[in-house]
Amino acid sequence: MKRLSSLFPILGWAPAYTKADAQSDLVAAVIVTIMLVPQSLAYAMLAGLPPQVGLYASILPLIAYAIFGTSRALAVGPVAVVSLMTAAAVGQVAAPGSAEYLTAAITLAFLSGIVLVAMSVLRLGFLANFLSHPVISGFITASGLLIAISQLQHILGIRVEGDSLLRILGGIYAKLDGLNPFTLAIGMTATAFLFWTRKQLKPLLLARGLPARAADLIAKSGPVAAIVLSILAVVGFGLVDKGVRIVGDIPGHLPPFAVPSFDLGLWQELLLPAVLISLVGFVESVSVAQTLAAKRRQRIVPNQELTALGASNIASALSGGYPVTGGFARSVVNFDAGAETPLAGAFTAAGILAATVFLTPLFQFLPQAVLAATIIVAVLSLVDIAAIRRTWAYSKADFAAMAVTILTVLLVGVEAGITAGVSLSLALFLWRTSRPHIAIVGQVPGTEHFRNIDRHDVITDPRILSIRVDESLYFANARALEDAIYDHIADQPLLRNVVLMCPAVNAIDASALESLEAIAHRLGSAGIGFHLSEVKGPVTDALMRSDFMDHFKGRIFLSQYEAFTTLTAAAPNGTMTPTGSGMRVETA
Amino acid sequence: MKRLSSLFPILGWAPAYTKADAQSDLVAAVIVTIMLVPQSLAYAMLAGLPPQVGLYASILPLIAYAIFGTSRALAVGPVAVVSLMTAAAVGQVAAPGSAEYLTAAITLAFLSGIVLVAMSVLRLGFLANFLSHPVISGFITASGLLIAISQLQHILGIRVEGDSLLRILGGIYAKLDGLNPFTLAIGMTATAFLFWTRKQLKPLLLARGLPARAADLIAKSGPVAAIVLSILAVVGFGLVDKGVRIVGDIPGHLPPFAVPSFDLGLWQELLLPAVLISLVGFVESVSVAQTLAAKRRQRIVPNQELTALGASNIASALSGGYPVTGGFARSVVNFDAGAETPLAGAFTAAGILAATVFLTPLFQFLPQAVLAATIIVAVLSLVDIAAIRRTWAYSKADFAAMAVTILTVLLVGVEAGITAGVSLSLALFLWRTSRPHIAIVGQVPGTEHFRNIDRHDVITDPRILSIRVDESLYFANARALEDAIYDHIADQPLLRNVVLMCPAVNAIDASALESLEAIAHRLGSAGIGFHLSEVKGPVTDALMRSDFMDHFKGRIFLSQYEAFTTLTAAAPNGTMTPTGSGMRVETA
Known part of the structure; x- marks a missing residue:
């Protein structure tokens, strides 16, 4: 009966039809x-x-x-x-x-x-x-x-x-x-x-x-x-x-x-x-x-x-x-x-x-x-x-x-x-997602939050590159991510670790997975660690199903704050400097 | 000269060509x-x-x-x-x-x-x-x-x-x-x-x-x-x-x-x-x-x-x-x-x-x-x-x-x-982005982080609905967001505020903007406040350019934590309960 009245909605209202309804409907x-x-x-x-x-x-x-x-x-x-x-x-x-x-x-x-x-x-x-x-x-x-x-x-x-x-x-x-x-x-x-x-x-x-x-x-x-x-x-x-x-x-x-x-x-x-x-x-x-x-x-x-x-x-x-x-x-x-x-x-x-x-x-x-x-x-x-x-x-x-x-x-x-x-x-939607917004981020002083260094006064560390990609990673933008990371690690002699912050990454497809493997491999051969942070639940599940984790030597941190504090504490000979007095604090 | 050698890369290597090069090349x-x-x-x-x-x-x-x-x-x-x-x-x-x-x-x-x-x-x-x-x-x-x-x-x-x-x-x-x-x-x-x-x-x-x-x-x-x-x-x-x-x-x-x-x-x-x-x-x-x-x-x-x-x-x-x-x-x-x-x-x-x-x-x-x-x-x-x-x-x-x-x-x-x-x-990419992952989130105890209530033990408040959409908002998924919010506010008599958490929203197009206006209007007529949090810089810039802010009566919070603490403090007759002893704590 319920299925019948969902196909024939008339069965829903007809039995309760009143004289007043009829008058309104006629007018x-x-x-x-x-x-x-x-x-x-x-x-x-x-x-x-x-x-x-x-x-x-x-x-x-x-x-x-x-x-x-x-x-x-x-x-x-x-x-x-x-x-x-x-x-x-x-x-x-x-x-x-x-x-x-x-x-x-x-x-x-x-x-x-x-x-x-x-x-x-x-x-x-x-x-x-x-x-x-x-x-x-x-x-x-x-x-x-x-x-x-x-x-x-x-x-x-x-x-x-x-x-x-x-x-x-x-x-x-x-x-x-x-x-x-x-x-x-x-x-x-x-x-x-x-x-x-x-x-x-x-x-x-x-x-x-x-x-x-x-x-x-x-x-x-x-x-x-x-x-x-x-x-x-x-x-x-x-x-x-x-x-x-x-x-x-x-x-x-x-x-x-x-x-x-x-x-x-x-x-x-x-x-x-x-x-x-x-x-x-x-x-x-x-x-x-x-x-x-x-x-x-x-x-x-x-x-x-x-x-x-x-x-x-x-x-x-x-x-x-x-x-x-x-x-x-x-x-x-x-x-x-x-x-x-x-x-x-x-x-x-x-x-x-x-x-x-x-x-x-x-x-x-x-x-x-x-x-x-x-x-x-x-x-x-x-x-x-x-x-x-x-x-x-x-x-x-x-x-x-x-x-x-x-x-x-x-x-x-x-x-x-x-x-x-x-x-x-x-086409314009595909074009936009194929050129994701990629930001270098730093810690907002006194909080656990990380924001774009070009927009906020934030704390960074020359040994750690925190990079945030604001798009799901899929075939059309996988190369753009690779290029961006390779560009940012050039001329950074103190760099020891790269953390890719993924709060906006809602999916990683097979093409992007190969790009992540390529990035990890290339950074590894340059002696730089590659880690992920703030990876969403469904994305983590998918990564676990793949053989990505078999080769992946980095860590997946729950938060960028955890990644930053852990890697800062672990790395030798580096200092962390607060806004305004710092080594690498950039402000737009 | 530089432009010439980028069009003819031969000009880059030919002048430095050696006899040893010639030998290798010949073999x-x-x-x-x-x-x-x-x-x-x-x-x-x-x-x-x-x-x-x-x-x-x-x-x-x-x-x-x-x-x-x-x-x-x-x-x-x-x-x-x-x-x-x-x-x-x-x-x-x-x-x-x-x-x-x-x-x-x-x-x-x-x-x-x-x-x-x-x-x-x-x-x-x-x-x-x-x-x-x-x-x-x-x-x-x-x-x-x-x-x-x-x-x-x-x-x-x-x-x-x-x-x-x-x-x-x-x-x-x-x-x-x-x-x-x-x-x-x-x-x-x-x-x-x-x-x-x-x-x-x-x-x-x-x-x-x-x-x-x-x-x-x-x-x-x-x-x-x-x-x-x-x-x-x-x-x-x-x-x-x-x-x-x-x-x-x-x-x-x-x-x-x-x-x-x-x-x-x-x-x-x-x-x-x-x-x-x-x-x-x-x-x-x-x-x-x-x-x-x-x-x-x-x-x-x-x-x-x-x-x-x-x-x-x-x-x-x-x-x-x-x-x-x-x-x-x-x-x-x-x-x-x-x-x-x-x-x-x-x-x-x-x-x-x-x-x-x-x-x-x-x-x-x-x-x-x-x-x-x-x-x-x-x-x-x-x-x-x-x-x-x-x-x-x-x-x-x-x-x-x-x-x-x-x-x-x-x-x-x-x-x-x-x-x-x-x-x-x-087509599969478009299909996926047209059905975004939408999660109800709560506060991870002792931190400023908010996570999916279905995956984590988190703190929630019956007066506040924190909802996170894991995709850029555009024409193909604007209706899905509307439907999800309307579904979640049904049968929530204590609800006073809805906060849409946008860390994964990399863009909002004109269609989605109209949907946000429709949501704000509809929630407003039901006496519920509608707010945004963790909106990315470029997205905020775009919202400011539009006439959305002229009608928008809610707030845009820097973080979901700020939204949650502000709205909890402001709202009358509500309690906040930690994990395990709570009114609305859900765990997967």
Whole structure:
């Protein structure tokens, strides 16, 4: 039973479901439905798909998440970044608007579902940890910019091809004389109106004395108002004849039962995009879910979230939808509107189903420019310039990974961008660990502590070299340690013992072990003892298992203090001098 | 002048060259020449090239190394592993025996030379550090086995295609009925004779009272004896008519001036093999050079070695040769024979040039089976089974990288093998650092030291959680730290302060910084203080640069002891209990 309810979290909360829960969930569902319908149409357009596909992707996936998900407030469905990634991936295997394009999008959702479930079964969720914050943040910022710019064409009433910044801008520039002034007027007005409702309407309403909740709801219904007004304008002024592009006829029926393609060649082409979409979707979804769960002191189970997102994507594919994930905006609305359980998602699904069947004729005259405005206003909030500045100030390596991600997304594409960012951040980590910080240390007077002689006033002894390496020893840095020790023992005629202080050495691999043997051998032939100190438990255990100890003639001291006092006492003709009056006290 | 002599090390030693040096160098050159001539023919056969190509690769490259190299004893030329890699790379773009095959081999040498020089200019020699010992050791062992097995066909007198273990063995099995008994007899006899001279002749001669040096020289001339005797047998018994394959006519002239192909498509196909050959050749060459330099307390300059090996390969390409590197066997012979300067290499080049022009007619009747026997006996000494056992005992991760390298080399190929080994060793390193060792620590009674409560009898306090993370904090392990801290603070009603002890934290990247902020925020909202201790200098500097300190309400203690005593003194209603009588003293 416990295992069953960990696979089906619904079994955990459904038996305790109350009438009050139902009331909260229903209210939340109505609000989210109103918000989701135009958003679903818009994101489908962004993905290059017919508008109804966005609606299909907002029905069954929500039911699947309600059954398998561990977050009480997460709302899954089409989101901006994943829609952009879908357009990029599918655009490489089929022409936009073709039947193959739709099939490829459905197949991508299916594959992405399989990848997510496989990651759950194989416990590969940790792979998402390799997407660093700067890479994710840069990726989302750049995607937001790219999406906003790609929507400009709909505001201008022209149509361009391409999925990189330069191509889109070049295409727009080349076709600028085909600009439709009516479309432009509608698009600019809608964009300005949406920005205004988003940023200034709520404070205004609050200032007029409206209750906070009502002000919030009115402000959030901005997109609905824009849609209604623009439809009225199109119909009233006969703008279709003036060249304003509209959404057009949307088939008003239940989501179809769809079958993904099982063409292995197509699977091969879509596998990498599916993996990237899965990882990005998982990271976005889990971070939203965790933020919301923490607010109510609930917990989510990341591994189960993989299963839930996988099931949602498979459900999306089987009902004619495209890849989905937990969205930030909709989840926050769901949470704020008071959703208590995942059943709110199921109610939302019912709402969108009803809208799909009964309301789609109303959207026929909706101008594409208004959908584009909705997208632009939504995605520009993803652009986080402050994060770029903060990262630059803190770490140039992190900034480099972020900058490469942003530039590659904008200039090459989304998949190349995330791949380049992850590769560079891993390479920079390896590069850093391959050049460890190595310090000569001395005793802080009056304590048992040893610190860098370049940073502190410390006691040293010319007969003893205390050297601390601040990194695990492994193949990439083993030579650097050898070189550093050989450099430091040169021109030290009084030197009798070298102590390698290892408090920061968390592991020693086979390559580094050979280097330690080489160092011990070389120092030994020069008449210098080689010892270790402050070796961690697991590292000592490993050394004991090897044949290193058979040849090792030095000692392993529990502390550097013990090493220093023992070796000072044992060595002949040397003196130890305190700070300030000393033979070899160095201060930075 | 100093910069000039660092680019041309020859300027460092040539002015001080003495008559005694010349004598030593000449003697060494004669010995190495005798050894190199059959070896060059054999390795050319291994690379699938005409025998004279091996000789060409042993002339100009030695001159180039004498000018640019920093090792006094390194002997460059064709070596077994690089010959195998050449065969694998070139075999993918041209048919063995064709003119394109030879051009591709020459182009590979040229490309490899350019890669090495570029690595030198860009100071990329550190890339070789990413080839771990277990991967190199596994690669050489597997290559040795693969080479030995690939030579079986020549011993049996049949011819098979393929460059993986199963294909070669399958090919031999399929053609076993075409076995030539005369070839087999010659091959088996030669192999047995060579093993005997290598292993048992020297002790025997020493026991008979010969001086050590003479015994060594006689034992090392085994291959020459085998060659002379087998040529006599072939000619005397008319074995060519019986189907024994011979080396055949070798054109006896100066090395030609050759021009590599500048076909960009070919360059693209050969680039990855050229990079791998360069890295493997560099690692082998530098490790041989360093071993020999240490024996005479000389130093080599790894970055200059890249230039020297690059120049050698370009010289090889321009004189009709194929990729070369510093060989272990020939360098040791050169060193033992008393070579004092790289001029020994130039003398050797002159010797091989003379052999190429005047002696090649003698080799016409040399049976290929004897060359194969020379190769088999040479490469089986590369197979190091003890290293496999040692690595297994020390570290399962290192063993996994080694095993994957060996199996992939044998079953797929040399390039795939080294790529798989390097990838796996990097992945395992990342995997390990992404799951850091995290310990709860307490005070070792009577000292200022804090150790793992699971390993030592230590003093703790229920109001203070001292937690030590044994890894740098970066994107891949930031979540693991968060999870560990949240897990440890659960069910600790008395807890007032958490101290994160950071002696092993060598860096904190932007992702981990966000995690620390999240931890501080979450603990703060639960009324628990969050502090750091023993933060390294560079890490503190980085924290100070960020806006972390603006929000951070905790303290950064110099030592865990200071943190523990300060927080114990400050906190109300708590007691501190020594080992054995305590409230929360845990012992493993």
